[in-house]
Amino acid sequence: MSYVTKSPWIIHYDGSSCNGCDIEVLACLTPMYDVERFGIINTGNPKHADIFLVTGSVNEQSIKVVKQIYDQMPEPKVVVAVGICASSGGIFKECYNVLGGIDMVVPVDVYVPGCAARPEAIIDGVVKGLGVLAEKRAAMDKKPAAAAKAEAKEGA
Amino acid sequence: MNLTTSIIGIVAYLILAPIAGGLLAGIDRKISARMQGRCGPPILQPFYDFFKLLEKEPITVNKVQDFYVNCFLIFIIITGCIFFAGGDLLLFIFTLTLASIFLVVAAFSSNSPYAQVGAERELLQMMAYEPMILLTAIGFYMVNFSFKVSDTVTSDVMGIIYLPGIFIGFVFILTIKLRKSPFDLSMSHHAHQELVKGLTTEFSGRTLAVIELAHWYENIFLLGIVYLFIAHSAVWSPIAAVIVCLAVYFLEILIDNNYARMKWQFAINSSWVVALTVGFVNMLVLYFI
Numbered sequence: 001m002s003y004v005t006k007s008p009w010i011i012h013y014d015g016s017s018c019n020g021c022d023i024e025v026l027a028c029l030t031p032m033y034d035v036e037r038f039g040i041i042n043t044g045n046p047k048h049a050d051i052f053l054v055t056g057s058v059n060e061q062s063i064k065v066v067k068q069i070y071d072q073m074p075e076p077k078v079v080v081a082v083g084i085c086a087s088s089g090g091i092f093k094e095c096y097n098v099l100g101g102i103d104m105v106v107p108v109d110v111y112v113p114g115c116a117a118r119p120e121a122i123i124d125g126v127v128k129g130l131g132v133l134a135e136k137r138a139a140m141d142k143k144p145a146a147a148a149k150a151e152a153k154e155g156a
Numbered sequence: 157m158n159l160t161t162s163i164i165g166i167v168a169y170l171i172l173a174p175i176a177g178g179l180l181a182g183i184d185r186k187i188s189a190r191m192q193g194r195c196g197p198p199i200l201q202p203f204y205d206f207f208k209l210l211e212k213e214p215i216t217v218n219k220v221q222d223f224y225v226n227c228f229l230i231f232i233i234i235t236g237c238i239f240f241a242g243g244d245l246l247l248f249i250f251t252l253t254l255a256s257i258f259l260v261v262a263a264f265s266s267n268s269p270y271a272q273v274g275a276e277r278e279l280l281q282m283m284a285y286e287p288m289i290l291l292t293a294i295g296f297y298m299v300n301f302s303f304k305v306s307d308t309v310t311s312d313v314m315g316i317i318y319l320p321g322i323f324i325g326f327v328f329i330l331t332i333k334l335r336k337s338p339f340d341l342s343m344s345h346h347a348h349q350e351l352v353k354g355l356t357t358e359f360s361g362r363t364l365a366v367i368e369l370a371h372w373y374e375n376i377f378l379l380g381i382v383y384l385f386i387a388h389s390a391v392w393s394p395i396a397a398v399i400v401c402l403a404v405y406f407l408e409i410l411i412d413n414n415y416a417r418m419k420w421q422f423a424i425n426s427s428w429v430v431a432l433t434v435g436f437v438n439m440l441v442l443y444f445i
């Protein structure tokens with residue numbers, strides 16, 4: 001059994017969201033939803049995180065940041081795109097500075113639709129991400145981490 | 157205390173301390189969550205976190221970092237062994253300081269601004285609590301005329317009767333040592349946003365797990381000192397002492413959840429004022445009676 005699924009630590013980054021989804025992400029931490037039940041902790045540190053929660057689309061300014069956070073996270077890691085903006089660009093898709101969804105920059109594992117995504121949906125997405133996390137962990141045992149990393153880079 | 161009991165003490169500490177420390181951390185998180193009206197993680201959550209960290213890909217900023225962090229763990233364990241073997245309290249304090257310095261050096265070696273600010277704050281915290289820890293050892297000496305832990309637990313008098321001030325002072329700085337609010341300046345278990353994660357910002361995976369393990373070992377012997385205040389030759393005293401330890405830990409959780417983080421000036425000033433007033437006055441009184 002893999003322990004990654006029992007203690008997923010999250011880093012939350014706001015690509016260029018309207019803050020609607022961010023509020024919902026924070027709502028997950030409140031006593032009402034309390035994600036710490038699942039051992040989920042909101043860390044502010046990519047080096048401690050297992051799950052990368054991105055809200056909002058990527059724009060010219062935030063590409064670098066998203067890439068850097070992703071690269072700093074140790075394997076196994078999972079990216080969850082929260083909200084329609086993060087999934088495809090959403091309402092901001094046509095803006096001159098917006099590239100589109102998060103998957104333009106880093107490989108996304110779980111898409112959580114909604115504008116704004118409801119806390120229940122976000123928790124659902126993260127729990128779905130846990131399955132992917134366990135798979136990636138199992139794959140890590142099969143091949144050395146370096147090879148996995150090179151592959152992930154190619155994918156991006 | 158003879159050699160056999162010392163060895164039993166050391167072996168029991170090596171095996172049981174991480175289990176007890178981890179459980180304590182789990183109960184801590186559960187109680188904190190309940191205080192905040194949340195359900196909270198399972199009691200075994202700290203162990204899940206620990207094993208997960210071991211499973212992660214190892215990333216280190218530089219080569220020496222792991223060396224320092226491992227030294228931190230080793231010296232924390234040595235400190236605990238000295239204590240549970242019934243050894244010298246002064247030696248205990250010196251190895252404890254050395255262990256803390258290794259953690260600070262590890263954080264400095266990473267060259268990250270967050271870790272460096274965290275390390276600087278850790279040094280300030282050490283300045284804040286160190287005098288009171290020394291006063292505690294001297295207080296035990298003035299009661300039992302020995303720095304030995306084994307002499308304290310077998311003495312005929314209960315430490316706290318003669319050392320109430322020093323007890324209060326020690327519980328005060330325990331807040332700093334357990335990394336609880338309002339004194340969790342250098343690194344904390346919650347509120348991760350300020351300074352990112354302070355001291356441990358650059359540590360991930362196995363290295364972070366080692367720090368967590370050391371923290372569990374450390375918490376146990378810190379509570380061991382609280383135990384010393386109550387334990388004496390009476391048969392019932394170990395039970396009373398364990399109850400007091402748990403009560404003190406609960407008090408720390410309560411304080412943690414009720415106060416926001418203070419500035420470092422307050423940490424140093426208040427802990428020195430407490431050490432000088434209750435601690436020092438307590439010693440003066442002991443000196444004259």
Ligand code: SF4
Pocket residue numbers: 016017018019020021022055056082083084085086090091114115116117
């Ligand atoms: S999906 Fe809706 S709520 Fe979320 S960031 Fe985009 S516009 Fe805002």
